[in-house]
Amino acid sequence: MRIVLHGVRGSTPAPGADFLRVGGSTSCLGVAPMGSAAPTLLLDAGTGLSSVSRSLAGAPFVGDILLTHLHWDHVQGLPFFRAGDRDDAAVRLMLPAQCEASPDRPGSAAELLGRSMSPPHFPIGPDGLRGDWTFDAIAEGSFVAGGCTVTAVEVPHKGGRTFGYRVEADGASLAYLPDHHPAIDPGPGLELARDVDALCHGAMFADSERAIAHAYGHATLGETHRLAQEAGVGRLVLIHHAPSRTDDEIDALARQIPADDPPVSVGREGDVVLG
Numbered sequence: 317m318r319i320v321l322h323g324v325r326g327s328t329p330a331p332g333a334d335f336l337r338v339g340g341s342t343s344c345l346g347v348a349p350m351g352s353a354a355p356t357l358l359l360d361a362g363t364g365l366s367s368v369s370r371s372l373a374g375a376p377f378v379g380d381i382l383l384t385h386l387h388w389d390h391v392q393g394l395p396f397f398r399a400g401d402r403d404d405a406a407v408r409l410m411l412p413a414q415c416e417a418s419p420d421r422p423g424s425a426a427e428l429l430g431r432s433m434s435p436p437h438f439p440i441g442p443d444g445l446r447g448d449w450t451f452d453a454i455a456e457g458s459f460v461a462g463g464c465t466v467t468a469v470e471v472p473h474k475g476g477r478t479f480g481y482r483v484e485a486d487g488a489s490l491a492y493l494p495d496h497h498p499a500i501d502p503g504p505g506l507e508l509a510r511d512v513d514a515l516c517h518g519a520m521f522a523d524s525e526r527a528i529a530h531a532y533g534h535a536t537l538g539e540t541h542r543l544a545q546e547a548g549v550g551r552l553v554l555i556h557h558a559p560s561r562t563d564d565e566i567d568a569l570a571r572q573i574p575a576d577d578p579p580v581s582v583g584r585e586g587d588v589v590l591g
């Protein structure tokens with residue numbers, strides 16, 4: 317399978333000359349199992365979706381989208397997803413059931429998305445996207461999406477129920493944990509990332525920013541490194557970079573952990589993580 321980083325920024329897009337090497341688009345990964353030239357599975361729908369549309373070169377998106385959670389940086393690209401907002405697109409979008417009002421009334425996936433994507437916040441709601449779209453609020457567990465085996469596990473974060481995802485296909489495996497607060501409970505993230513070939517993990521905060529990292533429901537870089545080591549991952553790819561951190565500052569941050577135990581890289585827009 318081939319996995320491409322389309323958006324590696326957290327919180328809000330980061331335009332400008334100081335952010336070009338790493339890239340300024342928010343969270344989005346594209347997965348193409350062997351035999352598929354185009355991605356059939358997208359992880360998160362931040363503004364990196366624009367780059368997915370460009371990579372499809374005029375073709376519609378046909379496949380599945382898995383959202384880790386509903387924070388803006390993970391859904392902001394949806395209303396502007398050119399390859400998905402057209403009559404010949406076919407998309408199944410899945411997000412964690414929220415169960416917030418009561419376990420019996422979790423709210424439908426389209427309703428949950430519509431809280432931020434509907435008038436007066438935006439001209440259309442999710443049901444206004446052209447093409448064949450379905451919206452599912454999902455539970456933890458394993459299932460097939462986009463031709464890959466996916467395992468969804470609830471992980472600690474802040475402000476809504478959040479899933480991490482493990483994706484397996486063609487003998488390769490990836491764990492995706494952009495927004496994760498392992499200091500609360502490292503167990504679910506460890507279980508998800510155990511022995512994967514590549515772990516893409518949020519790296520917004522230095523260890524010196526521990527207080528604010530934990531207040532926002534994230535890991536520090538040292539906590540991320542520890543998780544990668546304990547899970548025995550093949551390599552660690554740092555993503556979900558702070559929007560204020562320049563390219564040089566992100567490289568300097570990455571140097572605060574050992575570069576080779578496991579191998580660590582700064583995830584940049586356009587990087588091929590696997591494949």
Ligand SMILES: [Zn+2]
Nearest residue numbers: 326327389495
């Ligand atoms: Zn985020």
Ligand SMILES: [Zn+2]
Nearest residue numbers: 385387473495
């Ligand atoms: Zn978040």
